[in-house]
Amino acid sequence: MTQMSYSPEVTKTPVPSALAARVRAGRKQKNYTQQQLADLCGISLRSVQRIERAEVFPRDYTLNMLNATLGLTETQPHERLHAADLALEPSGFNRIQRIILSVGIGPIVLFFGLALVTQSRSFPETTFELAIYAASLLAIYMLTLLLVWRKNG
Numbered sequence: 001m002t003q004m005s006y007s008p009e010v011t012k013t014p015v016p017s018a019l020a021a022r023v024r025a026g027r028k029q030k031n032y033t034q035q036q037l038a039d040l041c042g043i044s045l046r047s048v049q050r051i052e053r054a055e056v057f058p059r060d061y062t063l064n065m066l067n068a069t070l071g072l073t074e075t076q077p078h079e080r081l082h083a084a085d086l087a088l089e090p091s092g093f094n095r096i097q098r099i100i101l102s103v104g105i106g107p108i109v110l111f112f113g114l115a116l117v118t119q120s121r122s123f124p125e126t127t128f129e130l131a132i133y134a135a136s137l138l139a140i141y142m143l144t145l146l147l148v149w150r151k152n153g
Helices: 017-029 034-041 045-052 060-070 095-119 127-149
Strands: none
Touching: 017 045, 017 060, 034 045, 034 060, 045 060, 095 127
């Protein structure tokens, strides 16, 4: 089982590719490795890697540290968007959210399925109809899990 860690210096939202390119170019111009840049800025190596690949948006403090360390000019207004401003773009679910959704969706599908059956006087008339109905609920649950656990990108 992998251990999850929280990285306070980044937010999982898309980064403008121009910002990622500027950070990468600035690091290379100073002849820093990604590890050296991470150490100088006080952030993790993984965060630097993800910022340079435009996978995450650095928080203001991290962005300021990157600018100061690399001697970059102040970021452009469109690069200074906060995570809340970028929340409209889908960023997927983290592992914990996926587990919670996986466990929570099952009882919800079951509850609504049973609610439909208890409200109907004549359904199911046969065992076959009940089996098809149960298979349909299971298919809905499985498709939902597929959507939750699919890989983004």
